[in-house]
Amino acid sequence: MKLQPDRSDAPTITSHGPGWIAVDGERIEHSVIVASDGQRIDWNATRYEHLEPSHFETLAKLDIEVVIFGSGSRIRFPRPAWIAPLASRRIGIETMDTAAACRTYNILAQEGRRVAAALLLEPVA
Template sequence: MKLQPDKSTVQTITGHGPGWIGVDGEKITSSVIVSSGGTRIAWPVGSFDALEPGHFAALAQVDAEIVIFGSGARIRFPRPAWLAPLIERRIGVETMDTPAACRTYNILAQEGRNVAVALLVEQPV
């Protein structure tokens, strides 16, 4: 699905589909962390089943007030204990499927919120 945001000064999710995410028009085929502050970091996780506590500890190091976790094609929740590093830093966490996470990130980033999105990009089989 292609998303058409208004002109923006923040990184914008410009599209998504099975096995890819578009960030400012660039097609990305692996999991990624994107922030409204300009950060774009490869997130080394290939599937929901491969998630570990360290993946969420890395999210706690991103400068954001809220982190949106895009869990893939369907909504799946991480283990609550894995979110402890985010909670300890008083960073809000929301979980949704990746398409919803893309849309929500764009809205919050356009509003000027300090938001990051961690998008799980799983390759189609």
């Protein structure tokens, strides 16, 4: 049996740390949406406490099947009102801390899934 690595044109989150991620080697220090179709959208979200439905409406406009929500340094679930725009379009959402969201996004994107990671990158004190 011949084994070959999967190939994908999806952006890859190549590293991460407190308050930053790197997408294909480019360091990003603000909240961002990374989609498997190549889109990278600045996400105007600086703190979990400031999130609202409009932040998730941006995600609902993408051609995706699932959102991986990275809620910062610890897992915090979105309020039902925030994710209503996703539910109305039948887009699934999984919540985890941002580090886990980066790893999960990479796996799903490399599998060819239509996925977006909404990564909350909170300022480091």
